[in-house]
Each structure stands twice: as C-alpha cells, then as structure tokens.
Amino acid sequence: MTDDSRPESSDDRPVQSSDDGPAAHPDRKTPDRAPTVRIDLSHLEPLAEVGRRIGEQLAETIKIGVRARLDRVTASTAGPPPWLVDFQRSLRERMPQTVPIPTPQYDFGPALGRILAESRPHLVKLQRLLEDLKQLIPENLRxxxxxxxxxxxxxxxxxxxxxxxxxxxxxxxxxxxxxxxxxxxxxxxxxxxxxxxxxxxxxxxxxxxxxxxxxxxxxxxxxxxxxxxxxxxxxxxxxxxxxxxxxxxxxxxxxxxxxxxxxxxxxxxxxxxxxxxxxxxxxxxxxxxxxxxxxxxxxxxxxxxxxxxxxxxxxxxxxxxxxxxxxxxxxxxxxxxxxxxxxxxxxxxxxxxx
Structure with missing residues (x-):
C-alpha cells in the first residue's frame, strides 16, 4: 500500500475548529452581535484639560531637576563620570536592537461598562477637582x-x-x-x-x-x-x-x-x-x-x-x-x-x- 492509500490515523486527521461557523454545527444558535454604540465623551474634555495642565507642571518640575543635575555633571572639570559614559554606550548599543511590537486591536466596547464602573471613584475625584477649579473662573468666562x-x-x-x-x-x-x-x-x-x-x-x-x-x-x-x-x-x-x-x-x-x-x-x-x-x-x-x-x-x-x-x-x-x-x-x-x-x-x- 502506497503512502497515498494509507488510511488516516486519528493523529493525521485535520482538527476542525469549534469556530467553523453555523454550517459545521447546524443545531447551534448564532449569537447576535452587540450593536455598535457611539458614546459622547465630550463632557470629559475639561478633565483632559486639567490633566494636561497638571502634567505640564509636573513635567516642567521634573525637567528643571534633571537639567540641574546634568548641569552639575557637565560643569565638572574632570568630565562626565564613568557610569554616565557606560550608560550612554549601552544605550547606543541597545537602540538599534529595538523592534516594533504589534499591539492587538481590542474592541473594548463590550467591557466599557465594567471599565467605567471601576474608574468611577477616580472620575468622581477628578470631577470634584474640576468643579473646584471652575470656581476660580469668573462665572461669565466658565x-x-x-x-x-x-x-x-x-x-x-x-x-x-x-x-x-x-x-x-x-x-x-x-x-x-x-x-x-x-x-x-x-x-x-x-x-x-x-x-x-x-x-x-x-x-x-x-x-x-x-x-x-x-x-x-x-x-x-x-x-x-x-x-x-x-x-x-x-x-x-x-x-x-x-x-x-x-x-x-x-x-x-x-x-x-x-x-x-x-x-x-x-x-x-x-x-x-x-x-x-x-x-x-x-x-x-x-x-x-x-x-x-x-x-x-x-x-x-x-x-x-x-x-x-x-x-x-x-x-x-x-x-x-x-x-x-x-x-x-x-x-x-x-x-x-x-x-x-x-x-x-x-x-x-x-x-x-x-
């Protein structure tokens, strides 16, 4: 018996996926797809503005501290310390080795309710902060x-x-x-x-x-x-x-x-x-x-x-x-x-x- 006529063993048979569709399982009911929901998040724009300004102020504070440390390093007459030279060399060697990492396209629509529920305490705090900040703005300009x-x-x-x-x-x-x-x-x-x-x-x-x-x-x-x-x-x-x-x-x-x-x-x-x-x-x-x-x-x-x-x-x-x-x-x-x-x-x- 040639190889072409050899009966298939259980290990040789292709495995059918459970997701082959309704044709493979005629008695299985196909679930309805969740409708696409468009959610208006424009009311969160003020929160984004607050976060942006807080981030800018924090970044500026960090930048000032980093600049001060670098100034102290570069001002040294002995030149940069050995650890800084090693770190720079290591960074140059590693950079060409970096490759882009593909990110999965995840549809978070079905989980949006859970995400918002878990985030609600933080959103409440941000909302209170926003209201406090809004009180600093004269009413006609808010x-x-x-x-x-x-x-x-x-x-x-x-x-x-x-x-x-x-x-x-x-x-x-x-x-x-x-x-x-x-x-x-x-x-x-x-x-x-x-x-x-x-x-x-x-x-x-x-x-x-x-x-x-x-x-x-x-x-x-x-x-x-x-x-x-x-x-x-x-x-x-x-x-x-x-x-x-x-x-x-x-x-x-x-x-x-x-x-x-x-x-x-x-x-x-x-x-x-x-x-x-x-x-x-x-x-x-x-x-x-x-x-x-x-x-x-x-x-x-x-x-x-x-x-x-x-x-x-x-x-x-x-x-x-x-x-x-x-x-x-x-x-x-x-x-x-x-x-x-x-x-x-x-x-x-x-x-x-x-």
Missing amino acids: ELRAHDHADIFRISAEDGTSLAWAPRVSIVRELLEADGLEARGTVLVSRAVEIANDVEASLTAVVLPEHQALRALLLEAAAAVRSGLYGPAQAAACNAFDTIVNVRIFEFLAYEGRDSKTRTRKHFRPVDDWGEATFAELELVLVGGGIATAFEWWSRGTGHTSFNRNGSVHHVDDGAYSPAHAIRALLIAQAALRWLDAAVSAAPAAEDAA
Whole structure:
C-alpha cells in the first residue's frame, strides 16, 4: 500500500475548529452581535484639560531637576563620570536592537461598562477637582476654553481693563474676535447699554458694608455709560478704581517696603504669559491682569492707548478720555471691587480654619 492509500490515523486527521461557523454545527444558535454604540465623551474634555495642565507642571518640575543635575555633571572639570559614559554606550548599543511590537486591536466596547464602573471613584475625584477649579473662573468666562482665557488675559493686559464677571459671554466672544485695541473699543461702545446692565448685575454680589460707597459710585458710573455720558462715567469709575486698588486692596494685601504699591498692583499679574500661571493664579490674572497696565506712568504728549488711571486723573486734556476707556474703567473697577469683597469676606473663615 502506497503512502497515498494509507488510511488516516486519528493523529493525521485535520482538527476542525469549534469556530467553523453555523454550517459545521447546524443545531447551534448564532449569537447576535452587540450593536455598535457611539458614546459622547465630550463632557470629559475639561478633565483632559486639567490633566494636561497638571502634567505640564509636573513635567516642567521634573525637567528643571534633571537639567540641574546634568548641569552639575557637565560643569565638572574632570568630565562626565564613568557610569554616565557606560550608560550612554549601552544605550547606543541597545537602540538599534529595538523592534516594533504589534499591539492587538481590542474592541473594548463590550467591557466599557465594567471599565467605567471601576474608574468611577477616580472620575468622581477628578470631577470634584474640576468643579473646584471652575470656581476660580469668573462665572461669565466658565464656558470658554483655555485658549480663550489666554486671550482674555492678553486683552486685559493690553487694554488696561478686565472682563471678569462682566460683560456677558456673548460680548466677550466679540472682543475675542476683534482685531486690536481700537476694534475692541468699537465693540465696547456698540454694546455700552448691555455692558452697563451687566456691571449693575455683577455689583449685586458686593455685600460688605464698608464697600457700599464704592459700589454706589460705580452704579452711578454705569448709569452714566447707559446715558452716553462717557466723561463723567470715566471720572467716577477711575476714582473708584484708584481707591479700590491703592487704598482698600493695598491695606488688605499688606505688602511692606518702598515698592509696596507696585507689588500690590502686580499681585494680579504674577506672570507675563498665561501658560506660566498656576491653578492658584488663574483667578488673579483673569480678574486683574490689566491693573498694572492701568497704573503705568503717563508722560504728557506720550500717553498710552490703553485705559490709564494716571492720565485720567492728571492729564484729562491729553487724550486719556474716550467712550471706550470709560467702559474699560468701569469694567476693571467692578472686577477689582468684586474680588476685594469676596476676599475680605473669606478672610475670617480662612483664619478660623488655620
């Protein structure tokens, strides 16, 4: 008997897979495939933004430490230590030996419920962190994205104003789209009545008795803006702003030394770049990023195009007044007063907790 006619033994027969399909097992019911489910995870974008910023800050901290150690190594006159030379040689030898490792295409759809259930405690903690961070953002700016906040910080510093708590977010969006200080001024004047209304609504949050006189003066300035009386509005808002910063906030922060007033104004702009701001500094830069600008020195004939307290007080006939500046003065004064009122109100609670 030739090899071709040799009967197959049990070891020679091909093994049929249990997954040959329904034709191989006609009595077996084919299970229905799970439907494809599209899940909207856009609500997790803020969590991703928080994680990104935390990661960047941690990475920067690590990078600084590594750079410092490398600087110490390279600064040595004896050259790099032997262990570093060996490590570099070993790394160069190993790198060509690396090969890509294929990763399986795993459909986690059926296990999504279990994954989310196991992750829920961590998501809850992140959600609480997100809510705490959101409280640092003025209400009218909370639905905006991080890059919008960066632009708001830039606009505040350029224009000598604030967009915190007022105006409404639709006007803030228009200001973000406007190209330059003059274009933003046009937006402010065209929406003057709505901005005056927003400032009045914002000032209802100022509740401490010692701040009511300042609040009343700003309400008068808002009424003047609504009536088109921009000169009186700027004068009233500017003087209130000066008292809020140079007297009330100055006393509250209690900086000491010859440059204490300058430090008080720069308290709200601890960084010049939004990306360098920590979470604790978000509210400060969004509220008062324009305070230092508003107090810049004014020389007659060479004043600033932004709102300026010194020009508004000492050089009223030198181009310091305009309808747009009146609104900028009103906005930054109400933002500074709201911040002060909340900070002073929270101070006793902080001292008790300590």
